[in-house]
Structures are given as C-alpha cells and as structure tokens.
Amino acid sequence: MFKEQFYEQLKEVAAIQGSPGHEKHIVRKLVDLFEPYSDDLEIDHMGNIYAYKKGSHPGPKIMVSAHSDEIGCVVRDIDENGFIRIERTGGMLEALMIGRKVNVNGHFGVIGVKAGHLQTMEERKVVPSIYDLYVDVGASSRDEVSKLGITIGDPITYISELERFTNTDLICGKAIDNRSCCILLLELFKALDEKEFSGTVVGVIAVQEEVGLRGAKTAAYKVNPDFAFVLDTIPCADTPDSMGTGYPVGIGKGPVIPALAGGAVRGNIMSAQMKELIVQTADNEKIPIQLAVMSGATTDLAAVHLEREGILGGAITFARRYSHSPVEVANLTDFEQGLQLLKSLILSQNDWGSMSFI
Incomplete structure (x- = not known):
C-alpha cells in the first residue's frame, strides 16, 4: 500500500514546475498536502515551508527537511x-x-x-x-x-512524466530529486499521527537547494533545532558506465548514509555520534543501509550543520540513477525502508535526546 500511495503522490508533485527561485506552485501544493497532518504551518519570505508536529511529552526539537526545487x-x-x-x-x-x-x-x-x-x-x-x-x-x-x-x-x-517500470518497484522521471523526499516527509507526518513521541518535529521543505543550499540555511537559523535530519536523493554507481569507481552505492539496497558529503568547502562530515545513532537504529530494526563517502555531491546538511552554534545533524539519502536528467530512476523499496528508519529514530529519541559532542 505504501509504494502505490507514494508513487501516485510523487507522480502528481513531480509534474509541477518548481525550479530554484520559482517554487511557488509546488510550495502551494505541498502546503495543501501537509496542512491536515500539521499542528501548525508557516511559509517564510523565501518559500520555505515549516510544518510542526507536537509530541505528547516534552523533548527536543527535531528538524526533518527536504528540498522542493528541481534543476532548471x-x-x-x-x-x-x-x-x-x-x-x-x-x-x-x-x-x-x-x-x-x-x-x-x-x-x-x-x-x-x-x-x-x-x-x-x-x-x-x-x-x-x-x-x-x-x-x-x-x-x-x-x-x-x-x-x-x-x-x-x-x-x-x-517535461517528463513519472512512470513505473513493468513488474518492478523502479520509477523514472524528472524531479525525483527531490520531490520524492518531500513525499517521504509527508508520509512521516501521517505516520506520527498514530504514535506517541516526545518533543516537536519540524518538517521543513526548503527552497533553492540546487543553487547553493540557500533555503536550508535560513530555515535552520529560524528553527534552531536540537537535532536535524536532511532527506535527499544522491547519485549512485550501479550502471555499466560507473561501476568500479570506488563508490559502491546502488538503488534497491536501502537508504544511503553519507559519512562524508561534498568537497573541502561546501560539504559535511557527519558527526560520529549521529552516524552511530543512525547505523545502530537501522541495525536494531533490521533495515538495510549503505554507508557512503561522496565527495562529488552534497546535501542541505552542509548548510544546516553550520547555523547558530552548530547543529547536530545527519543525512538520510536515497540512490538515484541518471542524476539531474529527465529520466532519473529510483527504487520505491528504498523510500519504504527510509520511512521505517525515520519513524524508528523519532520514536526512540528518548534514548538519544541528551546526545552531545563528548
């Protein structure tokens, strides 16, 4: 049921035009989708969406973000x-x-x-x-x-309609980067409707990621979370032209956890304690994950973790073939496992709410 619903929702939002600085149509659609599952919802001057989900007990403020813009x-x-x-x-x-x-x-x-x-x-x-x-x-x-x-x-x-390969969980089209993670965040909010958890989850849909992680920077400053998880899709190397590159990441093998992403200036080295938390949670829940070092690509975490006094954060990403093309390919199973991992992290945060550098 998850895969069918996810695919149909993604097909609708991926078709909407929303390149950097011109996200208004996709923002309007996502606001409509998030409102029924949010305790409060805001949009800032840039077009970032902030959806708030309050837990049943006191606890940390956890930001979970994805970006709405597509290349253009x-x-x-x-x-x-x-x-x-x-x-x-x-x-x-x-x-x-x-x-x-x-x-x-x-x-x-x-x-x-x-x-x-x-x-x-x-x-x-x-x-x-x-x-x-x-x-x-x-x-x-x-x-x-x-x-x-x-x-x-x-x-x-x-213009490239999202389509599904015959008899598989593979999907293909434009804007899988990163409308897929916008829908994944929406599914997380739906799932938390039925659960008790501590603290507040702030779902952020950031703008202008594709031109320098701009929306995430202002969003992280505004939210000032205790912890952050950034959701995105990333390139993989499981096709004939990329195998053997020393970057063994493929679709259908579970969420990708970038231990390092980006170059020397615009990048992120995931903190050891956040990496351990994600890996341990995945292991406890028997969720397959792929650890990766991806110096040639980055996520909004590169901007988020540098705001205020530094924000403890991690990235949960999903492999896609044919990156930044009108025929990006991804696997629905990876997103299903990603939702399971996100839910487990949020629901188990009583065990890690006091996490610090040492």
Whole structure:
C-alpha cells in the first residue's frame, strides 16, 4: 500500500514546475498536502515551508527537511525571431538538454537541435554550450513570445512524466530529486499521527537547494533545532558506465548514509555520534543501509550543520540513477525502508535526546 500511495503522490508533485527561485506552485501544493497532518504551518519570505508536529511529552526539537526545487533554467534573452536563449539554475547538463520537451513558465517548448543532415562531422562530435542552445515555443517574433506572458528570468524545466517500470518497484522521471523526499516527509507526518513521541518535529521543505543550499540555511537559523535530519536523493554507481569507481552505492539496497558529503568547502562530515545513532537504529530494526563517502555531491546538511552554534545533524539519502536528467530512476523499496528508519529514530529519541559532542 505504501509504494502505490507514494508513487501516485510523487507522480502528481513531480509534474509541477518548481525550479530554484520559482517554487511557488509546488510550495502551494505541498502546503495543501501537509496542512491536515500539521499542528501548525508557516511559509517564510523565501518559500520555505515549516510544518510542526507536537509530541505528547516534552523533548527536543527535531528538524526533518527536504528540498522542493528541481534543476532548471531561466529565460536569458529572446531574439527577434522568437527563439529563447537560456541560463541554467542548477545542474542542467547540455548533453541531456538537446531535443527535450520543456515547460517555459507554463508554456510548451522544445530545446532546438540542428538537423543531423546539416551538421558537419566535427559538429556531430561536440556538445554545444548552453549559450548556443535555444528554446522554441512556436513563436515567430519577440512580440509573440511577450504576448504569451514569457519574460526574461522566467523558469524553464523538463517535461517528463513519472512512470513505473513493468513488474518492478523502479520509477523514472524528472524531479525525483527531490520531490520524492518531500513525499517521504509527508508520509512521516501521517505516520506520527498514530504514535506517541516526545518533543516537536519540524518538517521543513526548503527552497533553492540546487543553487547553493540557500533555503536550508535560513530555515535552520529560524528553527534552531536540537537535532536535524536532511532527506535527499544522491547519485549512485550501479550502471555499466560507473561501476568500479570506488563508490559502491546502488538503488534497491536501502537508504544511503553519507559519512562524508561534498568537497573541502561546501560539504559535511557527519558527526560520529549521529552516524552511530543512525547505523545502530537501522541495525536494531533490521533495515538495510549503505554507508557512503561522496565527495562529488552534497546535501542541505552542509548548510544546516553550520547555523547558530552548530547543529547536530545527519543525512538520510536515497540512490538515484541518471542524476539531474529527465529520466532519473529510483527504487520505491528504498523510500519504504527510509520511512521505517525515520519513524524508528523519532520514536526512540528518548534514548538519544541528551546526545552531545563528548
């Protein structure tokens, strides 16, 4: 039942346009979904959502967060013939953009591609720069584009419906990063409706993760939690082009716990006590997990753990294939196990509420 419900909810929210700085439509939808299961709910000026779930006993304030934005582009310029030039907002890769269907501020468009018949042999070997790419929205002039209501700075995102592979728990589509964890957080709130726990859980849906973890930074400052768990999806290495890279993480093998994520500046080394807590809880509940060191990717925890006087936090992440593409692939079983791990952590926090550095 969890997998079917999770898939249907994710299919709905993944389809909604919401690139960095343009999350208003997805924020509005998530507010509607969270309100029935929240004791209180707020939205700040950036678009971060704060959903509060109060426990039956006094205890710590625990922040559990996911980000709502997806990778995308914005309109950079519109030429006299109605073709739109673009700038990226997040990890859009040129090699994956050519010939794709896109949503331009609510209007259908395609990223143009020079016909193979007209390309030279050298052009066929080269991926064009994003500054050479353009979007066709079916207009023949700058004025026609303007009449559509498209202006400089408007959002552009992939059109790619979430689908399920035949007879498996694998799903594929855009914005699995990170709408999947928004729905996982929603499922946690639903599950806590039936449970007694101590303290307060603050569910945060943060904006602008894909352009520098911006929403999470302000959210962590506002919430000032005792502890934090960040939910996200991360790249994996279980396909023919990535096996043997020394990063043995794959889909369908359980949640991924990044002991280290990100580079020397924008990253996080998970505290030993938080790592031990997550690993021990997973072991007690017989939940498979994957420990990982992922220097090439990061999560909102990199921003969260540096706020105020430092916030003790951990990341619980989920492997995805074909990262930052319109065909990201993930496994529903991983999210089901992630929910079990999150519930166990929240319900057992009487045993770790006094956790400190030493």
